[in-house]
Amino acid sequence: MMTQSGHVPLSGALVERLRAARRILLLTGAGVSAESGLATFRGPDGMWEGRDPMSLATPEAFAEDPETVWRFYAWRREQAARAEPNPAHRAIAALQQERSGTSLVTQNVDGLHERAGSPETVRLHGSLWRLRCTGGCGEDEDLRQDLGTLPARCACGELLRPGVVWFGESLPQAAIAAATAAAESAELVIVAGTSSVVYPAAALPELARRHGAYVVEVNPEATPLTGRVDEALPNPAGTALPALVRAAGVRFEES
């Protein structure tokens, strides 16, 4: 049986799970911020179209040309600062606030989940707003203001770097441990706005499924995960997430 929630038809099995699940895991990617006006990475308008990730998002690129790398991140900080959370971010925050067993794991570095009111976010790929000293002084802080002359420098004189995970770097241990634990214990997993090609994040839905979770994907395009989920909703996140959250019995007003 199908239930209509807004313009999103949801199966009876999914609605039942949304109502009953005590532990829900949301795994998000760049597509969740697309309706806030932020470019995704892959696809025709993606950031990695016409830009080489290896020359912008690796420790080697930063060592070779910190100014170019910093220009890219300063531009992304500006875009993210101008963007507003959309109904997908807000619906996720509402679900987390109402249902204490809900976990949010994101690959996004834009901070929009936090700005939408998500009480806790496991950030697998770090944050655009975090700055870390590359020297030994230990500086590591959230800094939102304009960075001035690039490349950004620490008070100690050494280069600062963006607190994001670059290709070839390990994910923060605490984040991967929290994400793994959430996947292993989730009854329901909602994977939204990710191409599911970057590991280890892309392995989490499979892990959850092996531990018995019902896995739903929200993405207007097919991904390598699509054939391996229990249900795929081909709707934009800004429509699907509010529908899912309302079907879970959580009041959510789109403002």
Ligand code: OAD
């Ligand atoms: P991608 O750009 O790879 O994928 C974005 C996905 O969002 C695509 O599958 C789109 O079809 C989908 N999408 C677009 N608009 C959408 C919408 N309105 N609603 C729902 N889905 C939508 O982004 P990620 O999967 O997040 O890593 O990329 C993973 C990682 O690769 C990023 O964290 C970043 C990148 O390189 C690093 O920088 C380390």
